Amino acid sequence: MNHPVHVGLIGSGFITAIHAEALKRCSDAEITAVASPTKGNAADFAKKHNIGHHFTDYRKLLEMDEIDLVVIGIPNDVHCQVVLDAAAAGKHIVLEKPMCLNLAEADRMLDACRKAEVKFMYAEELCFTPKYVRMKQLLDSGALGAPVLIKQSEKHDGPHAPHFWDVNRAGGGVTMDMGCHAVEFFRWMLGRPPLKSVYAQMGTHVHSAKTQGEDNAILILEFANGVTAVAEESWTKLGGMDDRAEVHGSKGVAYADLLHGNAIETYSAAGYDYAVEKAGSTVGWSFTIYEEIWNYGFVDEMAHFVDCVKHDKQPIVTGDDARVVMEALFAAYHSAGTGQKVMLPFNTTAAKPIDLWKKAQ
Amino acid sequence: MNHPVHVGLIGSGFITAIHAEALKRCSDAEITAVASPTKGNAADFAKKHNIGHHFTDYRKLLEMDEIDLVVIGIPNDVHCQVVLDAAAAGKHIVLEKPMCLNLAEADRMLDACRKAEVKFMYAEELCFTPKYVRMKQLLDSGALGAPVLIKQSEKHDGPHAPHFWDVNRAGGGVTMDMGCHAVEFFRWMLGRPPLKSVYAQMGTHVHSAKTQGEDNAILILEFANGVTAVAEESWTKLGGMDDRAEVHGSKGVAYADLLHGNAIETYSAAGYDYAVEKAGSTVGWSFTIYEEIWNYGFVDEMAHFVDCVKHDKQPIVTGDDARVVMEALFAAYHSAGTGQKVMLPFNTTAAKPIDLWKKAQ
Amino acid sequence: MNHPVHVGLIGSGFITAIHAEALKRCSDAEITAVASPTKGNAADFAKKHNIGHHFTDYRKLLEMDEIDLVVIGIPNDVHCQVVLDAAAAGKHIVLEKPMCLNLAEADRMLDACRKAEVKFMYAEELCFTPKYVRMKQLLDSGALGAPVLIKQSEKHDGPHAPHFWDVNRAGGGVTMDMGCHAVEFFRWMLGRPPLKSVYAQMGTHVHSAKTQGEDNAILILEFANGVTAVAEESWTKLGGMDDRAEVHGSKGVAYADLLHGNAIETYSAAGYDYAVEKAGSTVGWSFTIYEEIWNYGFVDEMAHFVDCVKHDKQPIVTGDDARVVMEALFAAYHSAGTGQKVMLPFNTTAAKPIDLWKKAQ
């Protein structure tokens, strides 16, 4: 491909704004169009980000021949259809996490992309987070010996958009929303060994008036190579985003904290505009983050995906990985419902992950 | 009691040295005697700590009328008999953790102390750790709202004394040794609500040539008030002791780190004597701790127990608490063996906790 | 002395409350009386701290034969007379920092104590701060090689009591109040080599409506052994007390932070009683300190001074040290006024330190 990769954005919410910012920093990418169903949203987004075309119907965007790649940032329940349509239109695909609502959808999506010979890239940004990339190099170099225990957690006080709180649209609560990060993080960090088992503890502790989904979850995973992994997720943690990881090995240990571990330590009697995602007040002590999009890995992520399209390379994280994550999430909800460790592979015809928790309770 | 409390130490190892140091700082205590079976140990200990009497047979110590209180720091498998004998001799008792090998022993010990009308005090120092005491005040004051999730972990690279590695003497691995801290910490911090369930993941990752006991464990507990608790224990973590806790509530969160969170950050090209328990080398960067015994809570712990004896007060942590911890540990090993969440109360006639894990595997 | 040391407290403000708390933890001390001129203060203090005698005239306290030791915590301008009177009454003396208003007073005080053969102990608690004591051991052990640079700073947003803001009573601003800590800290840490020179930069940046004293100061000191020392003091730093030190040597470096480096990291939407000295609001993020008096060194300090009196030992920090600090403070103010490094020894007949700054400007 000897022109910049032409990108169509599907969605216009929080994550699509991040995708747009990240893509603007990719010299090989050009954002050609944006589509969003709510009247006015795409137009506003296009204006703000200086994008030439905007649509309320994403199928119009897919009809644009010049578009090479679509980047999809929409509610989970519409992932499947959009991916099927994008594949049918011959577009390469970047799909925001998590993959979809169930394994049948996952299989249809994978099948469609395979047949259409389009790249199906899975936007797990933790595989591109600069600090975590360095952590993986430490582990791969032998600095820590053989891995024994790996941890990752992500916590804030809950998402803004209503579809996250509606389990029919989201498929579950914080485990679907943020646990999916941890599962792929573990797989990537460890070199993608098979998953052996999943155990999960879930609860709706604070937001029960607002959602049927769990607002706190602890997952314990076992990998075939004997490594234990612990994921901790919360939608009830005040004081701003928290994102941390640890790798414990037979010869060492490494701790990485993306937020408090990188921030400017600030005290302001006056307050100021913004400290970090979901920080709440900035009066008093706060932990001011900088270049947030870069530090989370979104810039390197989009650069990688654009590079894969432009030079026909193999992405480091794909729809197949996304499918494994979905399987683990179903196992987690089943475990939370039954109080038992669930062995993998785990097959289920459940329509969405949370059904396995609720049904069993 | 209008004289100092006269204390007899039973044991002469690592923990008894700490008990002695802590007791020396109690103005109301006087160490009268020490007993230890290995020839020479008690004599050396008595000399080093300037103690008037020493015995190889602890029963001789129990025969000393002037002794009011015995502080027991010996291998787990001999806890029961010594407590029974001490109670029979009418001595008040401080017993180092964990309580004993099984629930039958626990019941015999509790029964004997009740009948003898001696105080049975359980040496869980985390209930006295100054930083954790402040954390409990934060929670109790409402600063954090209603508790949602509580965490505590303790990690180092393994104990020195051989009896810890022998499951017949210790009853298990790191869960028995350090998980017992976490369980009582959770109960104390939360005001001792009933335990509802325990799940555990255990593995022997690094020290399998040395022990049948687990060297890493993750425990998830549920309390009757809906709080989830996560304990993380390791005997394979290099670089010195790690002891941390977190309390997550509906209105806030608090993080306490006893070691890196208190240390002097030191770089030494020359190295030096000692940074912290189990630190290994002090060349290069290290985290130098100070007043370790005080910071862990041992000083305040012994002061409390001595005060209870002197003024006939009710201890804040007793043999009854120790028995609840034992029950939870049995549940944890059973869970690790079965892959299932174990509901409490949990009764078992197993001779020692680890049998439930090994048997089920 | 075969009875507890009987202590008389002179003063009833912030620091005397700390002295009382610290003394209560000394098994060898007993607080016998308190004196404070404002009607009702001594009575209230005595009631609160359960002290048998109280006076509005400290001379009545000095008349009590049973008092062995007076601990003086009063405004700087009345230090001299009270010390002279206490010496005349044959009492041992603990004097809170800084020593007095000028060198003539200092010499009279030293002379009086020498003649009366009473101990003149200088309450520089940084010489007893447990974390700094460990830091000194690191340096003394050779872990850091030969010292090159030493730093200490103390910052908050200004004192409460009005006499601190009145330069006629205090003698100066933040340099008198907190710079005196740094000077003696440097001397103690380095083994008390002679001071060679002092340079100071002072300014009244925020509180000029309230005081003629400087509210920020930077001091650079040179010692005869070639070590450079930097003191940083502020009365304008919001967000709670800050107290830190660094020792840089030819073979290493050590950093100690007493507050943020020890605190529980807390987020509270509700707020709570108290985080740390001068913290302001506790809503949002705060750094919760615990056992503050112990961590600053007041407990070990009072224990040492009581021990010196009881067992007739030589105190590790005396009136002679306090006099050297005064000389350095005069040099600092002179330097701030002249923009020149001031060489020591420095003699001056100035009535108070700040005169040398103001006169020269």
Next chain:
Amino acid sequence: MNHPVHVGLIGSGFITAIHAEALKRCSDAEITAVASPTKGNAADFAKKHNIGHHFTDYRKLLEMDEIDLVVIGIPNDVHCQVVLDAAAAGKHIVLEKPMCLNLAEADRMLDACRKAEVKFMYAEELCFTPKYVRMKQLLDSGALGAPVLIKQSEKHDGPHAPHFWDVNRAGGGVTMDMGCHAVEFFRWMLGRPPLKSVYAQMGTHVHSAKTQGEDNAILILEFANGVTAVAEESWTKLGGMDDRAEVHGSKGVAYADLLHGNAIETYSAAGYDYAVEKAGSTVGWSFTIYEEIWNYGFVDEMAHFVDCVKHDKQPIVTGDDARVVMEALFAAYHSAGTGQKVMLPFNTTAAKPIDLWKKAQ
């Protein structure tokens, strides 16, 4: 300019390798040639970085018509001549810090660039360090109120290349090498108010066998707006690079630490390739940094300079700023020699900064 900016690199050492890495990430830049006098160096560098042309004589590089911009990373004593030649050749110029050896050189360089109408850009990367950029936004937004005190320090255990240690080539020691960063950092952060005075304390504490230059320095600067600034520089600090800044204002305070404040906390019994610039051993605890060049600001710096050339914009840091820094450095060395605060403007015909220190001593 409707082609990428064609860049010629002059130099092939440590800093030029960083410039090359940073320029590779600029989509608008293309490295056309490299020049370095030592036989083989430019050829090796060109091969490693895939650069089309290489020369031992930089004048050949300047003869290449297609080169738009030269980036100069060579010893201080040859800065002047190369800038004069580059200006004469009509090339835009990026010059690595510090500017040159003396004020006469500075004026010749500025004059030449002005006459040749080429951009003279000064490579002070701290003005582009992402964390410090965020800190400046905090200050500019009023979050901290009016600035009172500003601090910046940079410390490691000494440079590798021999010319840094030779004061005839470098013009001074650590103040020339790293103090220049602090001075421009202060000016930039504060909005470039005039400098009022400079005081400096310098010493050669550890490396006196190797250099006449100072290996430790403390600078106190006063700005016309009343702000005090403190710079701390060291060539003797072991354990890896240290780079920190603080801004204290009337309504708040902000602390930024680029290294320990961003690092992965790592313990490795095995050791590994690289933790951070000048880290020494990686066995034991280390602070692993990631994306070092980006975090220091080199990527954004080069992108800005390339953008200035491509779109004919005004650089945010220029040769005029570099000249102010030189003046402050001369004042600092003069102060270190005389023990006096030096008022600005400060004119001197000294051949190099260190002469003012040595002469006065």
